[in-house]
Amino acid sequence: MKNKKTVVLGASTKPDRYAYKAISMLVDKGHSVIAIGQNTGEVEGVKIYTKNIPLKNIDTVTLYLNPTRQRDFYNYIIETKPKRVIFNPGTENPEFYQLLKANGIEVEVACTLVLLTTNQY
Numbered sequence: 001m002k003n004k005k006t007v008v009l010g011a012s013t014k015p016d017r018y019a020y021k022a023i024s025m026l027v028d029k030g031h032s033v034i035a036i037g038q039n040t041g042e043v044e045g046v047k048i049y050t051k052n053i054p055l056k057n058i059d060t061v062t063l064y065l066n067p068t069r070q071r072d073f074y075n076y077i078i079e080t081k082p083k084r085v086i087f088n089p090g091t092e093n094p095e096f097y098q099l100l101k102a103n104g105i106e107v108e109v110a111c112t113l114v115l116l117t118t119n120q121y
Contacts, residue, residue, distance in 0.1 A: 004031050004121065005057055007082070009073060010064030011037035011048045018088065019064035022112045029116055034058075058082040062112045067093040078103050086112050 006026055012019045019035075020043055026033045027044040034055065035048040042048065052073075061082045063070065070093055077085060078099065084106035087093060097107045115121040 004059035006031050006033050006060045006062060007055060007058055007080070008033060008035045008062055008064065009037075009077075010069075011035035011043065011046075012064075013037075013039065013041035013043060013048065017064070018113065022062060022064070022088075022116075025113060025116045029121070031121075052076045055080045060084050060086060062086040062088060063091040064088055065091060067091065067096070070096055074099060078105070081105070084108050086110055086115070088112055 008019055008023050010019050011023060014020055023033055023035055023043040023046055027046060033046045035043065035046050036052065037048045038050065040048055040050055058080050059082060061077055061080070063085065074096060082105060085100055087107065087109045088111055092109060100107050
């Protein structure tokens with residue numbers, strides 16, 4: 001398995017949240033994780049940042065933000081130039097799909113947890 005440097009956007013320290021579960025599973029599967037959320041904290045040794053930090057060599061951004069909240073991150077994600085952005089259930093956003101595709105970024109509408117569980121990540 002290849003380590004895919006992943007940004008979890010919408011990270012949470014609440015164990016019942018899917019973003020928390022995604023961070024845990026990504027770490028467990030050996031991926032490098034950068035977490036950005038509303039509140040600071042830590043999940044599985046991964047610090048949650050509350051501000052956009054400079055990013056390089058990102059393979060995947062996995063979204064846990066609703067489409068309205070995503071708007072604040074459009075430029076940040078595009079400037080980061082990830083290979084792909086995963087839109088988890090509830091984050092679907094056709095407007096953002098078009099912007100990403102126009103910038104050569106792959107769009108995947110899927111569930112990160114399912115992709116990891118089925119070795120399709």
